[in-house]
Amino acid sequence: MSMYFHFRAIRPAALRNSPAWLEKLFEDDWDAVRERIGRHREEVLDKGYLDHELLYAGTEGGDSPAAQVVLGGRPLPHPDPALPPFVLLTAAQAGRVAAYLAAADFDDLWLDARDLLLKSYGGQEAEPEIHGAFAAAHRDLTAFYGQTAHYGDAVVKWLVP
Incomplete structure (x- = not known):
């Protein structure tokens, strides 16, 4: 898999402000990640x-x-300055994001960004496919943040090389 942006829910009491600890959060193989995505x-x-x-x-x-x-979120620099920083959302911030996503109407979001997005993905001919991909990602993010807020967890994000 090429570079991707990875989100992980973490119990606030377990969260460490250590870049080395944060990096370990993202060391799992793809099968372990896929299983947690399913939950x-x-x-x-x-x-x-x-x-x-x-x-x-x-x-x-x-x-x-x-x-x-x-x-x-709050950036925390990676020890290797050539790598992107980790980004942290507190449990309260994650809860606000969950509430925003639960109330957001995807079609309204799509209409606001549609023209810019279609330029990058092949124009109007590609709209059904692109709309579907963004709608699926929206559902996944809404479920992720909803579950995270339900458990009162924080979120750690990282652009994984």
Whole structure:
């Protein structure tokens, strides 16, 4: 699998502010990750994660739940400066993101970002396929954050090389 953006739910009491500890969270093989995804304890976005950010955050920024769905949170630098930082969302932030996603209407989000997204994915001819892929990712992210909020967990994100 090529580079992807990885989300992992973590109990707040278990969360460490250590880059080495955070890196270990993402060392599992793909089969272990896939099993946790099935339980909505983990989620991944492929290399199009920046496009998902556009779908949610658009021009919003800062601490809004929409801006925290994909890339938002507190960055913690990786020990290797050539690698991207880890990103942490507190349990309260993850709960706000879950509430935002539960209330968000995907078709409204799609309409706002549609023209920009279709330019990157082959134009109007590709719309049914692209719409379906983004809708599926939206459902997966909504389930992930909903389950995370249900358990009161924090979220750690990392762009896995």
